[in-house]
Amino acid sequence: MNIKRSLVLFLSSYGCFLFGQEKSIDTIYIFDSQMNKVKQFHPIKIITPSEMQKNSSNLSELLRFQSDVYIKENGRGAVSSPSFRGTTAQQTAFVWNGININSNFLGQGDVNNIVLFGYDQIGVKAGGGSVTYGSGAIGGSIHLNNILEFNKGFHGSLFSEVASFGTFNNFVKGSFSNEKFSFKASVNYAVSANDYEVPEYVTGITPFKNINGRYYNTTFNVGAAYKIAHDQTISWQSQVFDASQHYPIYESNGNRTKYNAQTLRSVISWDVNKENLSNSLKAAYTEDNFQYFSALNLPKTSGAEGKNYIFKNDFNYFITPKINFNAIGEFQVNKAQGYATGIGTISRNVGSLAGMIRYFVNKDLRFEAGIKKDFVEGISSPLLYSFSGKWTPLQWYHVSASFSRNFRFPSFNDLYWQPGGNLDLKSETSSNVDMNHEFRFGDFKVNLSPYYMDIKDLIRWLPTPYGYWAPINTNNAESYGLESQITWNKNFGRHGLKINAGYTYSKSINKDTQMQMTYVPLHKAVGSVDYRFDFLRIYAQGLINGLTYTTTDEDRTKAIDPYVLLNAGVSADILKKYTLGFKVNNLTNTVYQTVRDYPMPKRNFSIYATINF
Numbered sequence: 001m002n003i004k005r006s007l008v009l010f011l012s013s014y015g016c017f018l019f020g021q022e023k024s025i026d027t028i029y030i031f032d033s034q035m036n037k038v039k040q041f042h043p044i045k046i047i048t049p050s051e052m053q054k055n056s057s058n059l060s061e062l063l064r065f066q067s068d069v070y071i072k073e074n075g076r077g078a079v080s081s082p083s084f085r086g087t088t089a090q091q092t093a094f095v096w097n098g099i100n101i102n103s104n105f106l107g108q109g110d111v112n113n114i115v116l117f118g119y120d121q122i123g124v125k126a127g128g129g130s131v132t133y134g135s136g137a138i139g140g141s142i143h144l145n146n147i148l149e150f151n152k153g154f155h156g157s158l159f160s161e162v163a164s165f166g167t168f169n170n171f172v173k174g175s176f177s178n179e180k181f182s183f184k185a186s187v188n189y190a191v192s193a194n195d196y197e198v199p200e201y202v203t204g205i206t207p208f209k210n211i212n213g214r215y216y217n218t219t220f221n222v223g224a225a226y227k228i229a230h231d232q233t234i235s236w237q238s239q240v241f242d243a244s245q246h247y248p249i250y251e252s253n254g255n256r257t258k259y260n261a262q263t264l265r266s267v268i269s270w271d272v273n274k275e276n277l278s279n280s281l282k283a284a285y286t287e288d289n290f291q292y293f294s295a296l297n298l299p300k301t302s303g304a305e306g307k308n309y310i311f312k313n314d315f316n317y318f319i320t321p322k323i324n325f326n327a328i329g330e331f332q333v334n335k336a337q338g339y340a341t342g343i344g345t346i347s348r349n350v351g352s353l354a355g356m357i358r359y360f361v362n363k364d365l366r367f368e369a370g371i372k373k374d375f376v377e378g379i380s381s382p383l384l385y386s387f388s389g390k391w392t393p394l395q396w397y398h399v400s401a402s403f404s405r406n407f408r409f410p411s412f413n414d415l416y417w418q419p420g421g422n423l424d425l426k427s428e429t430s431s432n433v434d435m436n437h438e439f440r441f442g443d444f445k446v447n448l449s450p451y452y453m454d455i456k457d458l459i460r461w462l463p464t465p466y467g468y469w470a471p472i473n474t475n476n477a478e479s480y481g482l483e484s485q486i487t488w489n490k491n492f493g494r495h496g497l498k499i500n501a502g503y504t505y506s507k508s509i510n511k512d513t514q515m516q517m518t519y520v521p522l523h524k525a526v527g528s529v530d531y532r533f534d535f536l537r538i539y540a541q542g543l544i545n546g547l548t549y550t551t552t553d554e555d556r557t558k559a560i561d562p563y564v565l566l567n568a569g570v571s572a573d574i575l576k577k578y579t580l581g582f583k584v585n586n587l588t589n590t591v592y593q594t595v596r597d598y599p600m601p602k603r604n605f606s607i608y609a610t611i612n613f
Contacts, residue, residue, distance in 0.1 A: 033280040037358075069092075092136065100135065113261045118239070167191070217241065277318065323357070420471065540569075568583070
């Protein structure tokens with residue numbers, strides 16, 4: 001059954017759309033079994049591999065220009081964290097093939113220690129999602145998905161890029177599939193001296209140079225699926241990642257440090273898709289290790305090793321063609337061992353049970369209600385819930401709304417780091433209200449998404465009278481605003497034109513002080529124009545970032561000033577198998593920063609080639 005026929009099923013039998021999508025394994029297999037269900041009620045921005053190549057420096061650059069997320073980056077390629085709708089990095093969930101991969105130590109994901117290439121799609125979902133994706137899915141979630149296709153034969157491609165600052169980026173992938181078996185593998189290697197200069201930005205008495213900014217990373221992805229029966233598939237997906245980031249310093253005789261990270265992720269899934277039910281049973285193992293070196297040529301100063309054993313079952317049943325029941329159970333064993341961090345040998349059990357009912361009244365109206373209870377060893381967790389609905393009152397207008405309760409439980413560093421760890425911490429909780437209005441006028445599509453969040457028991461690290469910092473549940477916060485998106489796509493014979501524009505207003509305040517939260521720009525706008533003529537493609541990207549406070553008292557002298565960035569690129573397809581391209585980043589040579597005192601590169605260039613075979 002192909003995708004087109006699945007869509008026909010939806011038009012003819014309303015709720016069977018979900019069933020139709022799940023039966024489409026004859027054509028395509030997506031490892032995140034919840035993704036298609038979530039898309040029925042919430043907008044998700046999907047970024048394809050061709051879009052990834054426009055911002056191939058790293059995942060930070062991609063999200064900065066192609067999403068509403070604000071990215072804090074301590075200089076290009078260094079420590080980087082996301083902010084969804086004015087929330088913190090710990091309130092953003094990274095989901096790899098349906099598995100939450102936020103660090104057990106930090107409770108977040110370092111964006112520059114998550115590889116850009118090797119995924120078949122990247123999904124960006126704003127709004128709460130803890131009922132489906134667990135701890136940390138308060139502000140939003142970023143989904144890193146792999147897809148396996150059947151009966152497609154052999155395909156391969158090679159991408160190679162040379163860029164400013166001694167940067168080299170290489171990615172190769174290959175796949176083979178027949179009616180019963182599918183296999184895909186890829187390797188990515190990126191390295192950069194990263195020694196850019198910003199003469200206009202003076203630190204002390206010296207113009208800024210990104211000394212000791214070198215980084216490299218290597219990634220290997222492999223996936224396979226086999227149909228043991230027409231309605232059953234066994235699949236496997238693994239990723240190995242190794243990286244090193246050197247921390248920038250301001251003076252050439254300063255102390256040079258670095259941070260090494262290694263991750264291993266592997267998931268095996270047994271999927272059953274029958275006439276009115278489906279079940280996805282997953283067993284996963286993830287490993288998250290890091291080492292900090294206070295001097296490049298000395299042994300590690302500190303570090304930690306984390307291992308997670310995960311079992312997850314997703315059962316989906318159509319009671320009637322209009323009523324769908326979904327139950328999700330998950331159990332994890334989180335293990336960790338620290339080195340010179342005060343963290344000893346730790347083991348924690350985490351479990352959860354969730355149930356959801358979806359009611360498809362007709363093809364224009366649907367509802368979903370969900371409830372979930374987490375069981376975290378040693379930590380009290382709240383009862384979570386979500387209510388969603390989507391209605392199409394007019395052919396050109398869709399409206400959806402959701403209300404949810406979400407949470408984040410304390411990380412290992414929050415609890416056990418010494419000195420400072422606090423075993424009495426409570427989980428952060430939030431109440432989220434989201435709406436989305438979608439208008440379609442011919443080739444135009446407009447989305448308007450107002451939202452509101454009330455967050456309680458924020459965990460913050462603060463100085464103590466004893467001379468060290470410690471985490472405590474402190475002030476509450478609220479965040480509200482508007483996300484908007486306009487797209488226009490038109491083909492004129494051999495010509496094609498696509499325009500995207502988005503604007504975000506984010507008001508996120510500490511309810512005790514009524515001050516804007518740090519590193520939350522009040523205004524952000526992104527846009528792109530893509531023009532295609534036969535074998536030639538030209539694109540331009542723009543970003544406008546508003547005033548961004550870096551201190552809790554809204555000190556204007558320490559704030560990041562507004563800035564405007566432009567990128568542009570051109571590529572040509574040659575003999576249908578080869579692509580040559582050229583890109584210019586920061587076309588206007590703007591001096592800007594996303595974290596105070598860490599300026600980003602000025603104008604820089606790259607050339608790349610792609611071979612398909």
